[in-house]
Every structure is written in structure tokens, then in C-alpha cells.
Amino acid sequence: MFRIxxxxxxxxxxTMLKIxxxxxxxxxxxxxxxxxxxxxxxxxxxxxxxNWDNEEGSITIVVMEVGTSTRKLACLNADDHILNLxxxxxxxxxxxxxxxxxxxxxxxxxxxxxxxxxxxxxxGNEIISIIEARSKNLLYxxxxxxxxxxxxxxxxxxxxxxxKGWTYDPLKEMLEKGExxxxxxxxxxxxxxxxxxxxxxxxxxxxMVSLNPIMVDGTGMCGVCRVSVGGVTKFACVDGPEFDGHxxxxxxxxxxxxxxIQEEIRSLEWWECQQxxxxxxxxxxx
Amino acid sequence: xxxxPKPKLDLNRVxxxxxxxxxxxxxxxxxxxxxxxxMALQEANRCIQCPKRxxxxxxxxxxxxxxxIKAIRxxxxxxxxxxxxxxxxxPGVCGRVCPQETQCEALCSLGKKGAPIAIGRLERYVxxxxxxxxxxxxxxxxxxxPTDKKVAVIGSGPAGLTCAADLAKLGHEVTIFExxxxxxxxxxxGIPEFRLPKSIVQAEVDFVKSLGxxxxxxxxxxxxxxxxxxxxxxYDAIFLGTGAGLxxxxxIPGENLNGIYSANEFLTRVNLMKAYxxxxxxxxxxxxxxxxxxxxxxxxxxxxxxxxxxxxxxxYIVYRRSRAxxxxxxxxxxxxxxxxxxxxxxxxxxxxxxxxxxxVTAMECYEMELGEPDASGRRRPIVKEGSEFIIDVDVxxxxxxxxxxxxxxxxxxxxxxxxxxxVVADEETGKTVKDKVWAGGDVVTGxxxxxxxxxxxxxAAASIDAxxxx
Numbered sequence: 139m140f141r142i143x144x145x146x147x148x149x150x151x152x153t154m155l156k157i158x159x160x161x162x163x164x165x166x167x168x169x170x171x172x173x174x175x176x177x178x179x180x181x182x183x184x185x186x187x188x189n190w191d192n193e194e195g196s197i198t199i200v201v202m203e204v205g206t207s208t209r210k211l212a213c214l215n216a217d218d219h220i221l222n223l224x225x226x227x228x229x230x231x232x233x234x235x236x237x238x239x240x241x242x243x244x245x246x247x248x249x250x251x252x253x254x255x256x257x258x259x260x261x262g263n264e265i266i267s268i269i270e271a272r273s274k275n276l277l278y279x280x281x282x283x284x285x286x287x288x289x290x291x292x293x294x295x296x297x298x299x300x301x302k303g304w305t306y307d308p309l310k311e312m313l314e315k316g317e318x319x320x321x322x323x324x325x326x327x328x329x330x331x332x333x334x335x336x337x338x339x340x341x342x343x344x345x346m347v348s349l350n351p352i353m354v355d356g357t358g359m360c361g362v363c364r365v366s367v368g369g370v371t372k373f374a375c376v377d378g379p380e381f382d383g384h385x386x387x388x389x390x391x392x393x394x395x396x397x398x399i400q401e402e403i404r405s406l407e408w409w410e411c412q413q414x415x416x417x418x419x420x421x422x423x424x
Numbered sequence: 425x426x427x428x429p430k431p432k433l434d435l436n437r438v439x440x441x442x443x444x445x446x447x448x449x450x451x452x453x454x455x456x457x458x459x460x461x462x463m464a465l466q467e468a469n470r471c472i473q474c475p476k477r478x479x480x481x482x483x484x485x486x487x488x489x490x491x492x493i494k495a496i497r498x499x500x501x502x503x504x505x506x507x508x509x510x511x512x513x514x515p516g517v518c519g520r521v522c523p524q525e526t527q528c529e530a531l532c533s534l535g536k537k538g539a540p541i542a543i544g545r546l547e548r549y550v551x552x553x554x555x556x557x558x559x560x561x562x563x564x565x566x567x568x569x570p571t572d573k574k575v576a577v578i579g580s581g582p583a584g585l586t587c588a589a590d591l592a593k594l595g596h597e598v599t600i601f602e603x604x605x606x607x608x609x610x611x612x613x614g615i616p617e618f619r620l621p622k623s624i625v626q627a628e629v630d631f632v633k634s635l636g637x638x639x640x641x642x643x644x645x646x647x648x649x650x651x652x653x654x655x656x657x658x659y660d661a662i663f664l665g666t667g668a669g670l671x672x673x674x675x676i677p678g679e680n681l682n683g684i685y686s687a688n689e690f691l692t693r694v695n696l697m698k699a700y701x702x703x704x705x706x707x708x709x710x711x712x713x714x715x716x717x718x719x720x721x722x723x724x725x726x727x728x729x730x731x732x733x734x735x736x737x738x739x740y741i742v743y744r745r746s747r748a749x750x751x752x753x754x755x756x757x758x759x760x761x762x763x764x765x766x767x768x769x770x771x772x773x774x775x776x777x778x779x780x781x782x783x784v785t786a787m788e789c790y791e792m793e794l795g796e797p798d799a800s801g802r803r804r805p806i807v808k809e810g811s812e813f814i815i816d817v818d819v820x821x822x823x824x825x826x827x828x829x830x831x832x833x834x835x836x837x838x839x840x841x842x843x844x845x846x847v848v849a850d851e852e853t854g855k856t857v858k859d860k861v862w863a864g865g866d867v868v869t870g871x872x873x874x875x876x877x878x879x880x881x882x883x884a885a886a887s888i889d890a891x892x893x894x
Contacts (some may be wrong), residue, residue, distance in 0.1 A: 163649055175605055181706040182605075182695060222605040224642040316576050354697070354707075357603050357644055358829050359613075359669040360689035364680055371673065371680060379795070390680055393782030400427045401708030408703040 139219040143196055148278035149271070151203045152246060153212040155190070155243055160195030162225045163269060168253040169231025169348060169380050172197065174221040176210040183207050184353045185376070186325070188249030189272035197225075200249025206405045217343065227356045228379045231346065235262045237320035240312070241287070242305040244270040244326030248279050250348065251325040256286040258323070264288050266319075268308055270330065274299035306333045313341045321346070328392055335383030347383040349374045351394055366390050435538025438467040440545055445762040449732050452617045452700065455759060456520070464549040468496040474533040482528040484879030485586075487511045489528055489543055492550060501557065504550045508892050512547075513589035513632060514516075514878065516555065516624040517611060519548025522875045523753050553649065556625060567636065568595040573892040576601060577657040578645045579830065581609025582874045583865025584665030585632050586881035587888075590863050592635035594889045602644040606696070609667055610866075611874070613696040614688070616726050618733070619756075622695070646831035651839075651861060661860050661888045664847060665881060668826040668866035674718075678776030679822075683710055683784040687719070687727045687823035692784065694730045709734065712819025713807060714786055716740045718773060719823035720750035725760045727821040732763055744772040744792050744805040770794075772805065774812060776820065787815045828867045836861075846870050854884030861889055 139420045144156040171184045189198035201211045214220065232253050239258050243251035248269045259265050267287040271277045272295045284290045291308050292300035301308055305326070312319060312386060322345040324334040331347040351363040351374050358376035365374050366387035372378060441457040442448075448455050459467065471493045479489040488507050495504035508515045524530075524544035532540030547550065573596045577588045577618040580602040588598045606612050611625045633639060645651070651662055671686030673679055685693075690709070693699040697707035715725050720743035731739045741760065743750060746769050750757060770792040777786040791811035794803035827845045838858045840848040847863045849856045854864040864880030866872055 161643075165648060179698075179705045181708075220644050224603065224605070224644050226647055227644065264860040298834075354689060354692055355604065357669070357831065359671070360692055361671045361673070362689050364673075366680060371675070390782070394680070394682060397710070398708045401702065405706055405708065406705045409706075 139221060140223045141307035142214055142216050142218050142220065143194075147206065148200065149276045152199050152276075152278065153203070154198060154249070155201065155211065155214065155260050156189075156196050156198045157223065159197045159223055159225075160192075162223065163190040163192050163195050164199050166190040166197060166226045167230035168233060168257040170226040171356070171379060172199070172223050172225030172226050173227060173353065174207075174211065174220055176207060176214070177221050180210065180221065181207055181215075182222075182354050182356065184227070184350070184356055184379075185211075186246065187350065188252060189329065190253075198249075200246050202246040205402045209406065209409065215315075224356065228375060229377070231257070231323065231348075231380050233261055234287075238264045238266070238318060239399070240309055240319055240322045241265060241267045242269075242309065242322065242324040243267070243283075243337060244305055244329070244330040247279075247325030247330070247348075248283070251323065252279060252282055252286070254323050254325070255283060259286045260298045263320075266291065266312075267304045268293065270295070270298060270305040270316045270326070278327045280296060285419070297317075304333070305330060306337050309334060309341060313338065313343065319343050322383075324348075328388065328395065329379070331383060332386075332388040335388075339384050345381050345383040347386065348379045349381055349386065349391060350379065433534070433537060434470045435534070437470070437542045438463045438545075440542070442759075444744035445764070448618065449729075451764040451844055452733060454621055455618050458552055459545055459549045462472050464546060465499075466495055467546060468493050470534065470698050471497075472533060476533065478531040478533060478542075479528040482531040484527070484875050485509075485511050485882050487528075487547075493541065493543075493546060496546060496550065501515035501550065501553050505554045508547065508550050509790065511882075512878070513586055514544070514628045514874075515547050516551035516628055517582070517620060517769045517877055518878070519544050519546075519551050519614060520624070521873075522547075525754070531643050548831055550625075555624070567593065570597065571595040571892065573660045574599070574658055575661045575663065575888060575892075576654045577663045577665060578651075579603075579609055579665035579667055579865075579867075580607035580629070581665055581667050581865065581877065582611065583667070583867075583881040583884075584609070584663065585629065586878040587663045587665060587862075587864065588637045588881075589632045589635055590882055590885035591888060592632070592637050594885070596889070596892060598637045599639060600639045601645045602639060602641050603644040604696070605641055607639050607641065609665075613692045614723065614726070614728055616691065616695055617836040618729070619726065632821070641658075644831070647837040651832060651836040651858075655860055660892055661862065662831055663854070663867045663879070663881070663888065664856075664861065664867055666829055666867045667877075668846075668871040669826045669829045670845070671757065671822070672824050672826060673822055674773065674824065676773060676775050678778055678784065681776050681778040681784040682782050683712070683818055684776060684820045687717075687821050688826065689722045690727050690821045691723070691730065694734070700730075700734055707800050710819055712736050712817070714738045714740075714815075715821065716742050716768075716815060716817045717821045717823055718742045719825070720745065720752055720769075721823065721825070722752045723825075724821075724823035725752045725756040725765075727823050728765045729760055729763060731819065731821065732765065736819070740817075741765055741767045741769075742771050742773065742787075742815075743767070743769050743790065745802060746770055746794060749794075749802045768815070770805070772782060772807070776783040777814075784817060784820055785806045787817050787820065788812055789815055824873050826866075828870070830866075844870055852883060853887035854880055855887060860891075 363374040368385040699709035865877030
């Protein structure tokens with residue numbers, strides 16, 4: 139059992155949880171993830187590490203609500219427990235002194251890009267962080283990111299704040315202006331990571347992405363997370379999750395991520411119905 | 425003096441009562457129902473208690489088989505349990521899934537004239553008797569005084585559980601590190617409920633815990649801590665029982681289409697995550713209408729029978745050699761066939777065909793024929809050129825074997841591994857080339873049986889004990 143130390147709702151659909159997990163905190167590195175199972179009937183699913191504190195013995199995750207499991211997580215509060223948590227899993231991000239690095243984050247990826255930007259900064263890189271959201275109120279963690287960046291660019295799809303557009307738009311502008319970028323790290327939804335990779339490819343700027351396929355055990359045992367990189371099948375859980383975005387078969391990844399879309403909808407409906415029944419029963423008792 | 429009449433040999437074993445094939449193909453309850461007291465007594469009475477006791481040599485953990493059978497005969501069940509458990513910490517598991525027909529039963533003296541004693545079925549009877557008659561909670565066995573030596577066991581499958589239990593019985597302090605959220609390894613995620621009920625596995629895990637073994641779940645070693653870090657800490661010895669968990673694929677076109685599972689994934693979803701109870705349980709699984717399972721081993725049979733129980737209309741076993749070469753236990757292949765699994769032998773996939781949504785819809789296969797024997801001694805399957813044909817499928821399970829997970833070898837200094845990824849260890853002792861580190865089970869042999877892993881765990885425990893007491 140893993141106790142939740144703190145919870146913060148970052149946006150209407152994105153929640154931060156700080157969890158007591160000293161053994162994981164001791165070994166965590168940027169780019170790694172944990173596999174969680176919230177309760178006895180829960181599924182196992184991966185979540186990127188957004189922060190950790192070895193002294194406090196805690197890890198921090200940023201969860202975007204998309205299905206039953208992420209909803210269950212987001213419903214937990216401080217002092218509640220997560221039944222199972224295994225990690226730190228996957229290979230750490232490759233950190234080095236590259237020179238000028240762009241760190242792009244979208245959705246839950248704004249949380250996941252932070253430890254990478256921090257490690258890159260500590261390795262002596264110049265960091266340009268670019269984050270995106272549909273609208274101003276959906277942006278989060280600007281301050282911690284600003285602290286580890288030489289420049290922070292915020293983009294909103296509706297133009298309500300900062301640059302109107304998405305992470306790859308200012309990235310494209312920079313490259314087209316002839317600005318030298320030595321490496322790009324992108325964390326976010328498939329579509330965002332794919333577009334970042336497509337934009338940098340003609341400029342020959344190596345772009346590392348953190349793939350997010352379906353996983354069960356997260357230790358190389360089941361193979362559901364197989365992705366095709368450079369024409370070779372890899373297991374994202376043990377060979378990744380970080381891969382060269384120019385080599386990834388994005389269409390395959392998108393298709394495999396959709397495998398259980400109908401079941402996911404059914405599962406969420408079932409769970410919401412259960413919650414509704416529970417709430418109704420409670421209010422009747424009261 | 426009057427000569428005693430020689431007892432007449434009973435050459436036929438008491439059949440195992442089983443669930444009706446039609447009924448069981450729709451439920452997850454155990455297929456083999458187990459002997460009644462009367463049946464067990466009748467079967468035990470067939471044993472001639474021959475002086476040579478060859479059956480014991482056939483058992484990887486050397487259970488005193490004739491003695492426990494005699495105890496059943498004497499109606500001294502507590503003694504039967506004691507004899508069995510003194511050598512085998514997991515009798516309820518072994519009685520169900522050991523291939524006795526190629527081990528103890530293969531050497532039975534009665535086998536020369538008729539059917540050998542059904543040792544496995546009697547073993548299960550004794551284990552189940554203990555479950556239903558033993559006091560609850562079971563009294564902890566008497567343990568020797570602590571030796572103050574600490575051993576870390578990595579993996580809680582059959583090898584790890586056996587090694588841990590034996591070391592604990594010798595007074596050592598044992599911690600098991602398990603990567604998944606339950607203990608039992610392949611017994612939990614791999615072997616289905618209808619062949620090995622999970623309550624049986626957990627009862628055996630509880631027995632190991634009752635010996636004082638600390639089991640730490642959610643602990644992915646190699647990540648959470650390396651073997652070297654454990655040794656730098658306060659552990660005096662380490663046993664690696666991490667199994668063969670990495671699934672093999674065929675590397676043919678279309679293999680990453682949706683609907684194509686490794687057997688590990690398919691069985692884990694069903695057994696460990698209880699996807700057959702979706703949506704009460706959150707883990708989904710694709711219920712195919714026409715399912716092809718590729719492979720001819722026990723894991724292939726388990727996958728096929730699970731697919732049937734999930735509700736598939738037709739399930740095929742696609743195997744590239746003939747029935748005679750199938751590595752599955754005869755009993756399991758027969759069970760599968762009785763339930764309606766269709767065997768497509770001498771058939772091998774060439775490629776998978778998908779729709780525009782990325783889902784598998786068909787499998788193009790070759791017809792095969794058998795040539796000269798290969799390195800395994802089995803006749804080599806050869807492609808019949810121009811024999812390609814199509815099988816329509818919507819779910820495929822690839823059950824072609826597994827290799828050891830590299831997580832531990834790749835993070836441990838000075839461990840020797842083979843080309844197949846297995847850890848090199850002495851066959852008799854399990855000792856690896858690395859100081860203070862032993863290994864046993866599938867991580868050393870590649871995918872094999874539960875009992876051979878247990879045997880390796882047992883031998884390693886003896887060797888570790890000798891080292892700690894040197």
C-alpha cells in the first residue's frame with residue numbers, strides 16, 4: 139500500500155499526486171515511469187514520474203483523466219492509498235551536454251518533461267521549454283519549469299495566453315529562422331510527439347520522444363507495449379520508453395493504443411454507474 | 425506352513441473424475457475434480473511397495489513416494505502430509521501440474537505390466553486433504569534456532585518459493601522480492617484457474633510465509649535495487665529464481681497487428697488480472713470469434729482453453745509438426761480436444777493480414793511436412809512450397825516459448841549468461857560464477873516444468889546452507 143501525501147488539481151482534468159514511496163524515490167531517474175494498480179479489481183497501467191524527493195521518500199505523478207484507472211487515481215485524496223506501485227521502470231532518458239535543447243511538453247507531459255529539463259540544465263545545456271494547452275486555464279507548472287529553463291514559451295490552442303498554437307509551432311519557427319537547436323525532447327500525446335518529430339526531421343535535429351503504449355506488467359513480460367522503431371520491434375517498457383522520434387512508426391503506435399477503446403468506454407460507464415449507486419445509497423442512509 | 429496367496433495385481437488405475445467437457449468449456453472451475461477417499465484408497469492399494477522404490481529417483485525433489493502412499497493406505501493422512509511436505513513445499517501445485525507420466529510414474533514397477541500408480545493424483549489427494557482437514561490456521565512447523573544469516577530470493581515462482589522454504593526451515597532469514605503484485609510467479613499469471621486454482625497457490629504461498637519468509641511484492645529487482653546493492657547491504661547470499669518471462673515472437677509480417685497476443689499477455693490478462701470478469705475487473709481482453717493459438721506446448725493448450733472459456737466460437741491450435749512431436753502433456757492435449765479445440769497440425773504461419781483499422785483478420789499459413797530429425801531429436805518441419813492457404817481469425821495467441829528476462833543479468837556485474845539469455849549455474853548446486861549468487865529454474869534452463877524449477881530451488885538451498893554454515 140502506498141500512501142498519498144498530497145494532492146493538487148492542476149487543471150480540471152489533470153491531477154498531481156505526491157505518494158510515499160521511498161524505495162522508488164531513491165532510484166528514480168528522469169524519463170522513468172511506475173506501474174500502478176489502484177485497487178483490488180484495478181488494471182495495471184504506466185504513469186511517468188514527474189518528480190521525486192529522496193529525503194522525503196516521495197514520488198510525484200501527474201495524471202490526466204482519460205479512463206477508469208486514471209479517474210480512480212484522480213478521485214483519491216491525501217491519506218488514501220494506492221494498492222500497488224512498481225518502479226522505477228524503463229530506461230532513464232539519455233542526458234548529456236548537447237548544447238541548446240528544446241523541451242516540449244503537452245497534457246500530462248508538462249509534468250513528465252520537468253525532471254528531464256532539470257537534469258539537462260544541470261548537465262550544462264541551454265534549455266528552451268515549450269508547453270502547450272488548449273486554453274490558458276489548462277496550463278500548469280509554469281514556475282518550476284521557468285526555474286530550470288533559460289526560456290519558457292507557453293502556447294495555447296485558442297490563443298488565450300502566450301503564443302497562439304501548439305508546441306511544434308514555435309519550434310518550427312525557431313528552426314526555420316535558422317536557430318541552432320542541438321536536441322529536442324518531447325513528452326505528451328502521440329499526435330504532439332509525432333508532429334514535433336516531423337518538424338525536426340528535415341532539419342536533422344535529433345528528437346527524443348517518450349512513448350506511451352498500453353502496458354500490463356511493465357517489466358518486459360507481456361509484450362503488449364511493442365512498438366516499431368527503425369523497422370525493429372521493441373518493447374517500450376524495457377527498451378524505452380524513450381526512442382528516436384524520427385524512427386518511430388507512429389501509425390502503428392496510434393492503432394495499438396486504440397485496441398481497447400470500446401472496452402475502455404464500457405469500463406468507465408460501469409464504474410461511473412457503480413459510483414452513482416454508491417453515492418445514492420449513502421445519501422439515502424443519511 | 426501355509427503359503428500366503430500372492431495378491432493379484434490391479435493393472436488399471438482409478439480414473440480421475442472430471443467435469444463434463446461441454447460444461448467445463450464454459451466455466452473456469454477446476455477440470456479434474458480430485459479423488460474421493462474411496463478412490464484414493466483403492467489407488468493406493470494398487471501400490472506393491474516394491475523394495476527398489478524406483479519412483480523416488482524419478483522425482484526431482486525425491487519425495488518418499490511409497491511411504492506417503494503407505495500412509496494413505498494406513499489411513500494416517502497426517503503422516504502422509506508430513507512425508508510429502510518434508511520434501512515438497514508445494515504438493516497441491518505439483519499434484520496438479522507435474523508431468524508425472526515422464527517422471528516418477530514412468531519408473532513405477534507396475535508400469536511394466538499395466539498402468540503405473542497415479543502418483544500425481546494421490547499427491548493432490550493428500551494436499552487437498554490437508555487443505556480441508558488441517559487446523560486453521562495451520563500450526564507453524566517447528567523451526568531451528570535462527571542462524572542470523574540473511575538470504576534474498578528474487579522471484580516468487582516455484583524455484584524461489586521452494587528455495588526460500590527450505591532455507592527458512594534451516595533457520596535462515598529469507599526475504600523474497602517479487603516484481604508483480606501477487607506471489608507465485610507463473611503459477612499465478614500463467615497456469616489457468618481451471619488447471620490450478622489460485623486459492624491452492626495462495627495456500628502454498630501462505631505455508632511458505634508461515635515459515636517466517638518475508639515476501640515483498642511490487643519489487644522489480646534490477647530497478648529498485650541491483651543484486652550488487654543487495655550484497656553490499658546485509659544479505660549473505662542471493663538466489664535468482666526469476667524464471668523465463670520474456671515472450672518470443674515469430675518476426676513475420678503483420679505480427680504487431682491488434683488482436684495478436686503473446687501467450688504471456690493473454691494468460692496474464694485472464695489469470696492474474698481476471699479479464700474474464702470484465703467489467704467488474706478493469707482489465708479488458710479481446711474475445712475472439714475465431715482464435716488461433718500458435719504452438720504445441722502446455723502454454724498453447726492453456727491459452728486455447730482460456731480463449732474457449734472467454735466465449736470464442738472456434739479455437740485452433742496451429743502447430744508446425746505432427747501430433748506425435750507436440751511437447752504438451754498428453755492429458756492436456758486430450759483435455760483441449762475434448763473441449764472442442766481444433767488441432768491444425770503441420771501448419772505454420774507465413775504472415776498475418778489485417779484490416780484498415782489495424783486489426784488482424786486472417787493468417788496466411790504454409791502446409792508443412794516432416795523431414796530428418798533435428799537437434800531436438802524430433803523430425804524437422806519443412807515448408808511445402810506453394811502450399812499457402814488462409815485461415816480467418818480475429819485473435820491470435822503466440823505461444824512459442826519464452827526466454828529469461830535480462831533485467832537481472834544486465835544489471836549484475838560478473839554474472840555469466842548464454843546466447844539464449846540463460847544464467848550459467850552449476851547443475852548440482854545452482855552456484856553461478858558470481859560470488860554469493862545462486863540461480864535455478866527457468867532462468868537457468870530456459871522454459872521448463874514447475875517441478876524441475878522446484879528441484880533446482882531445493883538443490884540451491886542445500887548448497888547455500890552449506891556455504892552459510894561453512
